[in-house]
Amino acid sequence: MAYNPFQPPKPVTTVGGVIAPSFGKPWLLYAYPWMPFPRRVIIYLREKGIPESQVKVARVQDPKFGNEVIDTSLAPRPAGSLPILAVPSQDQSADDRGYIYIRQANAIMYFLEEFCNDFQYGFAKPYGSFLGKTPLQRARIAEVMSLAEELMVAWNPVRTFGTGAGPVSIPEASREMLRWVRRALMTVERFFKDRDMTLLEGGKTLHINMADIVLYNFLEFVDDCYGVDMTIGSGDMVEDVYGRQVTEVFPKLVEFYQAFKTRESAKRDEERGEVAPEYAKSMMSKWADGVL
Structure with a gap:
């Protein structure tokens, strides 16, 4: 039978081979908890109220220190980049x-x-x-989510060529890619112009969406690990990547970032490995002259 985890469950412990309704054993999220993409999923789990009895974070050592699962009672980490979700299954496609x-x-x-x-x-x-519940809501969320992904992708050459975390220093290239990051931020700023960010504060839950998580994930990672708050513009008139004169300010992004910071999901737990180690921060926060 073809694998279909979403078919209606029968009164047994499996759904299309996946142990879902009973949670006889938890699903495992293999993750480096402080790194950006695993942390994104961890924030999502908290926002959805999914407890560790259902999806357990299987913390993996940083590659520098062995790249192994810290809790040896759990199955060894599977091959591939983290995060990886391991779902208990009786399907023939299981390992x-x-x-x-x-x-x-x-x-x-x-x-x-x-x-x-x-x-x-x-x-x-x-x-x-x-x-989102409606086609328009889903489209709006997808718009911002696409831009948030663009931000994370564009950040890679910024840090690769401009910080101690990269293999080669080319400050001019880093500075140019930083302009493309700001271009995407300006677009998000326009999308957020009428949004009430106070609805994201603290324990309020009805107005959060997937794009918020992805966007916050980028802003916090860059701020926390690289020491750069991307919501703070120069306030000056600058030339964008298309040669247009624009004012570099992001007031709505400031509101968004500060509001999301107050959420329980956003709090890093050092004991769970959610804080970047000092050796990594020291490299990431070492910027070449002329980039920032």
Whole structure:
């Protein structure tokens, strides 16, 4: 039978081979908890109210220190870039440890979102869909989410050529790519112009969506690890990547970032490995002259 984890569950412990409703054993999220893409999924789990009894974070040592699962009672980490979601399964596509694997942070969140949006499958459904209820809502969320992904991708050459975390120093290249990061930020700023960011503060839950998580994930990672708050513009008239004169300010992004920071999901737990180690921060925060 073809693998279908979303078919209606029968009164047994499996759904299309996936142990979902009963959670006889937890799903495992293999992650470096402080790194950006795993942290994105961890924030999502908290926002959806999914406890560790259902999805357990399997902390993996930084590659520099062995790249192994710290809790040796758990199955060894599967091959591939983290995060990886390991789902207990009796399907023939499972490996010899009885798991199937979902890779890439956004794919994991989309996969979990399907289960959370249907009470049948045993996940809590406290806040509804994070992808929007109407076609227009889904489109608006997708707009910002695409830009948030663009920000994370564009950041890679910024840090590669401009910080001690990269293999080669080319400050001019880093500075140019930073202009493209700001271009995407300006577009998000326009999308947010009428949004009331106070609705994101603290424990309020009805107005958060997937794009918020991805965007916050980028802003916080760059601020916390690289020491650069990207919501703070120069306030000057600058030339954008298209040669246009624009004012470099992001008031709505400032509101968004400060509001999301107050959420419980955003708090880093050092004991759980969610704080970057000093050796990494020292490299990431070492900027070449002339980039910033």
